[in-house]
Amino acid sequence: MDAQTGLAIATSPNDIAAIPNLVGDINEFVKNLENGGNEARHKLLLKARDLVQALETPRETMIKHTWAQPGAAAGLITGVDTGLWVLMARDGDKPQKVAEGRESWNIPCRLLRHLAAMGYLAETGPGEYKLTNFTKSMSLPVISGGYIALLGGIGRSSIEFHKFLRKTNWRNPIDATKTSMHLAYGTDLPNAFEYLRSIGYGPHTNNHMGGYRQGRLPWMHESIYPVAKQLFPGADSKPDAPLVVDIAGGLGHDIAEFQKMYPDHPGRLILQDLPVVIADVKDLDSNIERIGYDFHTEQPIKGARAYFMHSIMHDWPDDVCKRILSRIAEAMKPGYSKLLIFDCVIPRTGAYWENTAGDMLMMTQLSALERTQDNWYDLIEGNGLGLKIVKIWRCSDTDVENLIECELA
Ligand SMILES: C[S@@+](CC[C@H](N)C(=O)[O-])C[C@H]1O[C@@H](n2cnc3c(N)ncnc32)[C@H](O)[C@@H]1O
Structure with missing residues (x-):
């Protein structure tokens, strides 16, 4: 050409x-x-x-990608960091006048002008703006957390991924200790989670975990995984028998939803995550037990009816997943315990953009991946872990995650 x-x-x-x-x-x-x-x-x-x-036109697309979207990110992140969205949401639907230098609006007003030009704020007069539903939602920690953590905290991992690939001979990254995040931020910390905690962005990360799945059906909904048919029959009904252990369950939103949906469940519900995360758990039903636990160590809860993991396997390459899975397999009771993995199963063609986007995040920040069905069978059944996939319970094409039910082989 x-x-x-x-x-x-x-x-x-x-x-x-x-x-x-x-x-x-x-x-x-x-x-x-x-x-x-x-x-x-x-x-x-x-x-x-x-x-x-x-x-x-391609020129417009190029300007959008290289000028407009990074500029919008700058404005949105700054609005979260300064508390501007919370402040504006407090004043509700009223048009609000920017007063540069006013303590609470203390951000360069040009950021807001760009956000209005991009459609994220409504401009109602010179230097005067109204929140849209989107910017109103930015006052919610579960929506705003990702802007601080994923963009402000480790966003350079994807922008500088090409530099990482140059250094690694363009090979698909599979080493959790050497990621684009390590190169972009010059850190020796073990992974992105620890790096984010080290810069004070742990709570924003946890909030994002509670936010990205909003609006989707929870895994225990009867249209996804019918727990009343699959888990409850045959479950030990003694009060001290562990029913569901949510491994690396973050602040506990999944297990809380389970408790709410099935208040009459048999046995115990248990939330596990690193002690530093468990220390941040608030507003969780007191019937749900909390255990600070590192999933690379021996699982303290033996013989639970179900060990559940949501968005955990996708954070790690196969060698690390194998170590995590072997700890669970050791604790499972043959013929009784199930391992339930709630994660993406990417189809061979026609992948949904949220799944491919998740895969890009995993690759550039953690040297990990969203898996295809073949990847899942290789990981679960091809590694001598003594586990087998019983069924993949599929959600709709846009529900992103599927429930992979496994048992001891
Ligand atoms: C992607 S988040 C998923 C959290 C939750 N399951 C969810 O779906 O929202 C990954 C979780 O793994 C936890 N995690 C990371 N390393 C861990 C470890 N060694 N042991 C236990 N949890 C760990 C993090 O603290 C974080 O809560």
Whole structure:
């Protein structure tokens, strides 16, 4: 392609011919919006994205990626860090005037002008803005935490991933002790979790863990994994018998949801995570036991009906997962205990963007991965752990995670 053709392509819409059909589809999909639930909304959203991409010129896409989105990240992160979103949300839906230098609004006003130009704030007059639903939500720690932790804390891991690959001969990263995060931040700490804690971003990380899954069905919902059929029958009903152990369960949102959904469950519910995380747990039902525990050490709860892990295996490459799994397998009671893994199962084609995005995070920050079905069988059954996959309980295409039910072989 010569320079002239290249430039003509770069300044023409990506796919102008596709526009009429896309608009036609959108008009059709809109009709299902009212009664079609989240699936109809999601279908429309993907078409709307296709429409924007078809209309945009490559030059505009380039400006969006290299100027606009990093600039928006700067404004959004600063708004979280200074408490601006909380402050504005307190004043509700009123237009609010920026007063630079006013202590509580003490951020460069140009950040807000850009956020308004990007549609994240509504501009109501010169230097005057109203929150949108998005910026209102930024006052919630479960939504804002990721901006501080993933972008402000370790965001350079993905931007500088190409430098890491240059040094490692472009090989797929599989060593948890050598990641792009280590290179980008010049740290010797064992992993991104510890690095984030070391810079005071542990609570933001935990909040993000409680936030990214909002709006999705919990694993124990009967349309995903019918616990009343799979777990309760045959479970030891003695009060001291462990029912579910949530290993590395963070602040306990999954186990809390279980307790809420099945208040009459038999046995004990137990939350485990590193002592430093358990120390941060607040507002958890007092019937749920908390144990500070490192999953590389012997599992103290033996013979539970279920050992559950949510978003844990995807944080680690296979060698580390194997070590974690072997600790669980040692504690399982043959013919009784189940291992329940709630994580992505990426299809061979047509992967959903949230799954591929998670895979990019895992690769660039932890040298880990989201796994395909073949990866899961290799990990669970191909490593001499004595475990087998009984069933993969699938959710809808956009529910991201699936429940992988395993037992001792
Ligand atoms: C991606 S978060 C998932 C948390 C929770 N299961 C969820 O789905 O929200 C990973 C969790 O693993 C925990 N973790 C990391 N290393 C650990 C270790 N060696 N032992 C126990 N937990 C650990 C972290 O503290 C964090 O809570």
